[in-house]
Amino acid sequence: MEQVPLLEARGIAKSFGAVVALRSADLVVMPGEVHALLGANGAGKSTLVKILSGVFPADSGSVQVNGVEARIGSPVDAMASGLATVFQDPALIPDLTIEQNFRLTDVDLDVVRGWLDQMEVENIDFGRLVKGMPLETLRLLDLARALAHDPQLLLLDEITAALPADHAEKVFDVMDKLTAMGRSVLFITHRLAEVLRVCDRATVLRDGRKVAEVEPKAKGEAALLEAMVGKEVKAEYQDPEQRVVPADAPVALEAIDLHSRGKVNGASLSVRAGEILGIAALEGQGQDRLFELLSGDRQPESGEILVHGEPMRARSPFDAIARGVVSVPADRLHALLPQRSVRENLTVPLYNRVRHWFGLARNEKERAASAVDRLDIDTRAQSQVRRLSGGNQQKVVLGRWLASGFNTLLCFDPTRGIDIQTKRQIYDLLRELADQGNAIVLYTSELPEIPLVCDRVLVLYNGEVVHSQDAYSATEEKLLSAAHGLAGAS
């Protein structure tokens, strides 16, 4: 007798403007199984989860629950169809007490307490405000609330991230109980070791498509990684050349044992003048925070940042910029003044110098023009930066620092969503800047780019540097397995 799948999603597609997040994703979850949803950054995992939980609708495709077509237009619909989701950021209201939060969603408090007891989460004062409670407690509270809805399928988005090991065990126990009841769990995680341990089957997404359905326990880690990376991808990239940074080059920027609120946990790094240091990490491993610390946007709780051997002690990005540490953030529009012209955007940092307050810098035009030339910025739409394409916007952000000068450049995923030609131009530019004696720290979510652009690469996992090697020999498999926190990657 053929079993009816608990959840069957077919041909799910979703685009955000010009960015395609899901092309055609399929997912079949059988009753009573723990099913893993895997994929590298940007493969479309979160988009699929959000569609299944009603956060936004799919552009096309169908979802069936127990063989019946389900229309999921809102989180309420998803819950009514028997799908409950625990998101990475707990959906609890910060300004309400725990009890009020539960009352808001109409769950039975005793059932919630029962699940909390099972997870051995005790001594929770339900009268306390959610604001200020530790993230791991909130995750478990959110999980207990989802369980109290008595779902057919429980979707867990990165629930074990930032959970201490003993709590993660409790979550696994709960998953066992659910599957024993014939319920299923969709488990989204970056931790492959957990997948190997608890998941019956795994669906692997790559580039918005389902590329494989694997039984992790039978096939092992290598098969999962291979499915996530894909073979044909590599052909697109040319062979990397080996570069050597002279060992006597001065250290431009050094970070020693940085800590920041559980997001960065003792990260250290150093980058020499003339070197491009790559940072590789899966989503949510503290890379955002690390860059905030380095760029002076936040102060570390402990640890030190040295610029040319002297403490940076930046209270804001202004101080960091004054010391020559400049940054190109992930969201280009954060760095740009979208309604101003290319020239104004290029020359913004110059306004920091007092003599420029009373008018244009004498050489403002020349500086801007030379940056435009060097970067090959398409200036047809230069009166307003927001009209430029993403790639050209990114060039303007880079060009701004060319015009004002710097010695260490922090680039956070500068090529996300940019076409391949512009990507090359940006990489060539980074290389040129490094050759002129600047230090560059580059985080990129596209691992195959690392050997092409970088001299050295560090892998970040849970806020710590877990792996370091020459970029030249950094294959995607090596980086991925280190980034998944698997031991013996080196």
Place this chain on the structure above:
Amino acid sequence: MTTLEAKTATDTGRFQGWWSSHGWTAGVWVLMFVLIAWYAALIPKFGAFQVNSIVKNSLPLVMLAIGQAVIVIGGGIDLGIGAMMVLANSAAAVLMDGRPFGVTLVIAVGVVVALAVANGVVGWIISVSRVPDIVVTLATGFIYGGLALLILPGPGGSTSEGMRYIFTGSAGGVGSNFVPPVLVVTVVTVVVAWYLRRTRPGLSIYASGSDLNAAYLSGVNTHRTKIRSYAMGGGLAGLAGLAVLALTNVGDPRFAVGSAATLQSVAAIVIGGIALTGGVGSVVGVVAAAIIVFFLDLLLVAVGFDSNTAQVVQGALIVAVMMVGGLLEVRRRRLE
């Protein structure tokens, strides 16, 4: 020994929790009583007549501020709320003129419901169009203000003695029976506070204002919640308009009355501890804050400022109170 220590620790935690969520409210009430006590010491005689005067005269602003508070807690702001009060005042004055108490009571209910529905539509427009609250309500404020002038081109109309009694404590509007107006404030405050804090639809208003995304993910119908908070604001503005009518026994359609009232309602909620970003604060604190905003003027004149200087001082005091709130918040963030 250890258990005892643990218990004391949670007790301290409880107290800190209470203090962090109710401390501001308690502080505003203390401030209000201190100001009233000061005033009592300044004037020759302070008794039931003065209490009645303070309560009934601040009643319109108290109602209006509670309405504004509900909307702001839900993540919005209503710049048309004062105009709504004026519209309710004018419409009720025309409709109630010369009618017996029973009829005016029905009209009063009708006015409140009509404004609740009208402003619910405003909430619907904001939610559907995603135009910022401040823009939509600025525009609807003009509509309400214009309607008031259409209904009643100049001061006129009146209400019944019974209506005057409900909101002022006497049929003629002057007296020392403060029980009815105090009862009105108490009932409205308790009902609104209970609704917001103890019921699901009320908690949804806090939730939407605190974190719209998390509220949506928890299954709150954020669209309906917006409509609900604006409808409540409209109803309370209607009550404020009725209170003005009872106080003066005349309809006053002037636009300036409404805009001044809107600004005062915002000042009152900010002093009352409502965060303009939404989701934080209690309407109980807003009641005391609204009385303070009304009363400050009286007090400053009693102290000897002329009324123009009093206005400057009033503004400066509001800034000072808000700065205290802002600095406390900065300190809290540092400690976290």
